[in-house]
Amino acid sequence: MSGGTGYWLIKSEPDVYGIDELARDGVTYWEGIRNYQARNFMRDDMKVGDQLLYYHSNAKPAGVVGLARVAREAYPDPEQFEAESKYFDPKSTPEEPRWVVVDVEFVAKFDHIVSLAHLKADPSLDGMLVTKRGQRLSVQPVEPAHFERVLELAAYTG
DNA sequence: GCCAACGTTGGC
DNA sequence: GCCAACGTTGGC
Numbered sequence A: 001m002s003g004g005t006g007y008w009l010i011k012s013e014p015d016v017y018g019i020d021e022l023a024r025d026g027v028t029y030w031e032g033i034r035n036y037q038a039r040n041f042m043r044d045d046m047k048v049g050d051q052l053l054y055y056h057s058n059a060k061p062a063g064v065v066g067l068a069r070v071a072r073e074a075y076p077d078p079e080q081f082e083a084e085s086k087y088f089d090p091k092s093t094p095e096e097p098r099w100v101v102v103d104v105e106f107v108a109k110f111d112h113i114v115s116l117a118h119l120k121a122d123p124s125l126d127g128m129l130v131t132k133r134g135q136r137l138s139v140q141p142v143e144p145a146h147f148e149r150v151l152e153l154a155a156y157t158g
Numbered sequence B, C: 001g002c003c004a005a006c007g008t009t010g011g012c
Helices: A019-025 A036-045 A116-121 A144-153
Strands: A007-012 A027-029 A051-056 A063-076 A100-115 A139-141
Touching (some): A019 A027, A019 A063, A019 A100, A036 A063, A036 A100, A051 A100, A051 A144, A116 A144
Parallel strands (some): A007 A051
Antiparallel strands (some): A027 A100, A051 A063, A063 A100
8 A cells, every 4th residue: 555654543433433334434534623733634744545543532442443544635524514514614615614624444443442541551652642631632643653553452463 | 420621712 | 812711522
């Protein structure tokens, strides 16, 4: 697989759109990001082929449940213009869209979740953003070494 | 369900 | 531009 060299963690609530829905759909656009820092990561830094840790939040337990990749770089989030959408933003216009999406493609579901508790307990993951208290950012950059370590913890062999 | 942490909004 | 109020996130 050619392309991106970046690593990210993306959060999703399994009750809303979990890894099983992504596996079913194959590809989806990552709609509804309404945080400027997360948007900037998607808009400015995510490249096709970048690898994504798929994280379930508001879950029991919370943790990394699989892998995905960026299939298309940032473009305007169509839901921001749809008045009936929960992601509608009246201040955004097609001429100057405020929010973007990327396309996210399913890669794999881990056999076992790598729980948040497990991530926090691993010294080699010190400093990983998701393990920090109060860290709510739903799109986070991940260091390559941390990414590889999470795959080890998942016993993921590709 | 609770509540701490955090981001955004809006009055001034 | 400050900052209190408010709404949301997300672990527990």
